[in-house]
Amino acid sequence: MTEDKLKQSLAILNPIRTVKLKDKTGNFEAILQGLLSDLETPNTLSVLLCEQIAESIFWMRRHVEDKELILLEATAEKIDKAQSGYGSNRACTAEDIKQVLLGDETLKRKINNKLKKARLNSIATSFDGCRAKAFLSCAKEVRIADDLIQRQMLNIRHLQRSLDAIDMKSRIIRRMDLELERVEQDLTLLEHDPEAD
Amino acid sequence: MTQKQTKANKENAKKSTGPRTKSGRARSSQNSIKHGLNQALNLESDNRFIILLRLVKGDGYSHDEAYSIISAILDHRRVMDACYEQYHAPKKVFGRAETMMMQDLEGDAELGLITIGYNDTVKIARFKTRIGRINERLGSAQVQRVRRLGRLIRYQRRSIAQIHRITREMKNDKTNPFIFKL
Numbered sequence: 001m002t003e004d005k006l007k008q009s010l011a012i013l014n015p016i017r018t019v020k021l022k023d024k025t026g027n028f029e030a031i032l033q034g035l036l037s038d039l040e041t042p043n044t045l046s047v048l049l050c051e052q053i054a055e056s057i058f059w060m061r062r063h064v065e066d067k068e069l070i071l072l073e074a075t076a077e078k079i080d081k082a083q084s085g086y087g088s089n090r091a092c093t094a095e096d097i098k099q100v101l102l103g104d105e106t107l108k109r110k111i112n113n114k115l116k117k118a119r120l121n122s123i124a125t126s127f128d129g130c131r132a133k134a135f136l137s138c139a140k141e142v143r144i145a146d147d148l149i150q151r152q153m154l155n156i157r158h159l160q161r162s163l164d165a166i167d168m169k170s171r172i173i174r175r176m177d178l179e180l181e182r183v184e185q186d187l188t189l190l191e192h193d194p195e196a197d
Numbered sequence: 198m199t200q201k202q203t204k205a206n207k208e209n210a211k212k213s214t215g216p217r218t219k220s221g222r223a224r225s226s227q228n229s230i231k232h233g234l235n236q237a238l239n240l241e242s243d244n245r246f247i248i249l250l251r252l253v254k255g256d257g258y259s260h261d262e263a264y265s266i267i268s269a270i271l272d273h274r275r276v277m278d279a280c281y282e283q284y285h286a287p288k289k290v291f292g293r294a295e296t297m298m299m300q301d302l303e304g305d306a307e308l309g310l311i312t313i314g315y316n317d318t319v320k321i322a323r324f325k326t327r328i329g330r331i332n333e334r335l336g337s338a339q340v341q342r343v344r345r346l347g348r349l350i351r352y353q354r355r356s357i358a359q360i361h362r363i364t365r366e367m368k369n370d371k372t373n374p375f376i377f378k379l
Contacts, residue, residue, distance in 0.1 A: 020278075070343065073339065138340065141336070144343050144344060145343050148346055151354065159360065161364070161365075165364040166367070
């Protein structure tokens with residue numbers, strides 16, 4: 001039943017696709033197909049709006065990833081600079097920081113030891129100190145990333161209401177609510193209070 | 198800059214006539230365009246518009262309704278396509294050519310082809326530090342990307358609000374018994 005609806009919706013959408021993302025991961029298609037399968041009576045306008053909603057969800061996820069990467073890279077940069085100053089090769093990467101945040105205590109101890117031994121270190125002598133400094137240094141960009149995420153959330157809400165005005169579908173709205181809740185949870189995990197360090 | 202140099206610059210600038218051919222002028226007229234979202238939407242040049250208009254009218258919407266909603270969606274598409282382009286724009290790096298030149302010099306010095314004195318070494322080190330600081334200010338690829346996209350938020354707000362307003366009016370037209378269509 002759902003597959004038939006999806007086929008029907010895709011048959012309408014495929015000749016008139018407006019979103020052209022070169023997404024190799026297939027995330028966009030997965031989101032789009034999920035939304036289209038919930039349409040009960042698909043028509044040109046409803047599939048077009050679903051396509052825009054899927055794009056907004058895709059961008060929202062991208063911006064969350066970007067925000068996380070900005071924070072991780074800024075921390076890695078601070079640690080590198082604390083260890084060896086400007087113009088050196090990158091010894092600490094965003095991946096390392098992610099490992100530490102996921103609970104790799106050995107790596108954290110290793111970084112802390114290097115920071116304590118480093119000469120001319122005016123930044124911080126611990127991983128948490130560098131992390132707090134990094135949060136402060138990229139606060140402006142993090143705020144822009146938050147604005148972008150917020151914008152996509154509002155885009156989804158508005159498009160959802162538009163779809164609602166054209167064709168009321170409770171299941172599709174429930175799916176979008178769940179998606180928004182998931183992103184909000186991801187964002188709260190990223191929250192950090194530099195004063196706590 | 199000395200007065201003599203300023204005068205010479207002005208004289209040289211007079212000799213330059215810029216692009217002469219039609220295609221050259223057309224190309225250079227696009228130089229200052231960053232995203233083009235402040236330009237008016239030209240629907241006639243968009244093939245999708247006529248196709249979508251026909252399909253939406255086929256679904257039972259009036260010409261005016263179909264026209265306004267399709268133009269709003271295509272306006273939103275223009276904004277989102279600009280976002281996509283800005284997101285994938287290449288990262289700005291300061292002094293890439295100069296850094297490569299320095300690396301070549303150091304490589305030649307290591308091979309013994311040239312000798313670099315103490316003063317030159319100090320100059321190279323200072324230059325590298327300066328480039329490093331400027332690039333740090335420019336930020337990583339993610340930071341640059343986020344800054345570029347941040348400038349397009351207001352366009353997204355405008356296009357989405359337009360879609361929302363039109364669909365709400367369409368809904369009101371259908372449900373409000375006091376609105377009569379002539």
